[in-house]
């Protein structure tokens with residue numbers, strides 16, 4: 001059974017209210033409603049893009065807006081000091097919502113190999 005694209009089906013149609021920290025005409029950045037860290041934010045395109053691998057759907061303006069969303073998420077959550085932060089993007093992994101989303105997470109909560 002395919003995973004639900006809850007970004008398109010709930011967040012972007014307003015069925016699920018989110019605590020937004022940044023929005024322009026291309027992207028939305030908000031606190032994740034089911035956080036796995038504190039804080040845990042997510043940045044998504046407002047139009048459907050399946051993942052970073054959907055290169056035909058990406059363009060420079062969208063990527064600039066995604067980065068602006070990350071910057072606002074980091075600063076609004078105070079992740080620009082202390083342990084820092086990670087940006088984690090989905091890419092066709094099993095169990096991942098099929099809508100491109102970049103998680104913004106505190107560095108101390110990162111659950112993957114640390115850079116040497």
Ligand SMILES: [Zn+2]
Pocket residue numbers: 005007008009047048049098099
């Ligand atoms: Zn979608």
